[in-house]
Amino acid sequence: xxxxxxxxAWSCKTESPKLEILDTLGxxxxxxxxxxxxxxxxxxxxKAVLLFxxxxxxxxxxxxxxxxxxxxYKKLGGSADQVKTIFISVDPQRDKPEKLKQxxxxxxxxxxxxxxxxxxxxxxxxxxxxxxxxxxxxxxxxYLFDHSTATFLIDKQGRVRHLFGQNDRPDTIATVISVxxxxx
Amino acid sequence: MFxxxxxxxxxxxxxxxxxxxLLVCSLYxxxxxxxxxxxxxxxxxxxxxxxxSRISAAYMNLVNTSEADDTLLSADTDAFETVEFHNLxxxxxxxxxxxxxxxxxxxxxxxxxxxGGMHIMLINxxxxxxxxxxxxxxxxxxxxxxxxxxxxxxxxxxxVK
Numbered sequence: 468x469x470x471x472x473x474x475x476a477w478s479c480k481t482e483s484p485k486l487e488i489l490d491t492l493g494x495x496x497x498x499x500x501x502x503x504x505x506x507x508x509x510x511x512x513x514k515a516v517l518l519f520x521x522x523x524x525x526x527x528x529x530x531x532x533x534x535x536x537x538x539x540y541k542k543l544g545g546s547a548d549q550v551k552t553i554f555i556s557v558d559p560q561r562d563k564p565e566k567l568k569q570x571x572x573x574x575x576x577x578x579x580x581x582x583x584x585x586x587x588x589x590x591x592x593x594x595x596x597x598x599x600x601x602x603x604x605x606x607x608x609x610y611l612f613d614h615s616t617a618t619f620l621i622d623k624q625g626r627v628r629h630l631f632g633q634n635d636r637p638d639t640i641a642t643v644i645s646v647x648x649x650x651x
Numbered sequence: 652m653f654x655x656x657x658x659x660x661x662x663x664x665x666x667x668x669x670x671x672x673l674l675v676c677s678l679y680x681x682x683x684x685x686x687x688x689x690x691x692x693x694x695x696x697x698x699x700x701x702x703x704s705r706i707s708a709a710y711m712n713l714v715n716t717s718e719a720d721d722t723l724l725s726a727d728t729d730a731f732e733t734v735e736f737h738n739l740x741x742x743x744x745x746x747x748x749x750x751x752x753x754x755x756x757x758x759x760x761x762x763x764x765x766x767g768g769m770h771i772m773l774i775n776x777x778x779x780x781x782x783x784x785x786x787x788x789x790x791x792x793x794x795x796x797x798x799x800x801x802x803x804x805x806x807x808x809x810x811v812k
Contacts, residue, residue, distance in 0.1 A: 523701075526708040526772045527739060528746055530701055534807035569703030573807070598745050606735055606750055613747035633741060633767055637811065 486628045486647055493619065493627040496591045498555065501568035501580035508553075508625060511579075515550045515647055516621035517631075517640075520597050520614055522558035523570045528616055528633065529554075533574050536618075538637035539644065540576045546648055549623075552578040557588060557599040557612055595619060595627075622647055689717040689795040690756065694763075695802040697773065697788075698810065700780045707731070707780065709771035709788060709802060710764045715756040722793040723754040723762075730786045732775035739768055748772075756792070766810065782806040 500506040508516075517536055521529035533554065540547040554571060556562035559582050562570075567580030583591070592599060597615035604611055620629040620643065629643055695711035715721050726734040736751040754769070756762050764770050771788075780786060784804040791797055 523704045524706050526698075526706045526737075527748075527766060527770050530698065530704075530807055531766050531811060534811040537808060538811050566703045570701055573701045602747075604750055606733075611748050613745055615744050616741065616746045617744055632744070633746070 489627040494594045498581040498583040501564050503564045511551045513623050518553045518619040520555045520557050522556050523562050535637050539640035542641035554578050555581045690798050692800045696805045697786055697802050699782050699804050699806045705776040707773040712763050713756055714761040718758050720758050721756045725791045728788050731773040735772045737772045780804045
């Protein structure tokens, strides 16, 4: 199963976050959360959202990204409760809601884990112009995903305002989120 | 008189044999030690288990102190069923992991396995790994042979600050 989508040409630089409204990215969607319940992005309106696509069998980038969010939450201090993290698994075959629940319980700030059918996930990926392609490795790892590693920062009105890249440190993530929260 | 001579000759022969055995042993040990010292391992750690995932990663710095190129051919550990080397390549915002059959360690140079870069992928965990634990990794090199390293387990929080 290969899932496609368009790759976005974006800049992940965060030296001077302008936080413009990136209206060609994002939008509301419905998927299934780690408790097996329907979740719509509207359910977290009023919160800033860090949204990331990954999968639990990813050994490096995905847990490190979630750990970076954890560190950023700490730096945010009292503002942390105004931010939710959403981890969308692109591996519905292995990442059932129960597994997502187990996996995300490791991270202290209670991320929301989402999954869906391949078709549902494809539609959401299209909204955010992300790419994920299943690739058989021919080795013990079975299959892996090539996937976009950008994290989308969504404002309290549900609009994408910034993209974080792999090189962004927790300090930068916390600073940009603070700017967004102050802007309302 | 004859008996005395025979005895002393026998003693000399014994002496030679023991000396030869000791010399061979000492040379063998020296070569063995030198081979092991060819590759230095530092800045090493393994990611703690995350519930629901049987995958983890190991990171380290490998320094080839010899004047000959070497190659990391394979690795294994009792804590996981399989160990593979992967390189993480980011291209236009898309990350892809590439399987590596082996990893070249050029003479006098170091190669780093780091988060978000080349890493040692640990597949199908056999036991839980908690921060503070150590796991023994066997690294097999073309020239240096087997290098065994006990690497500490770190939580994700300890890795990202």
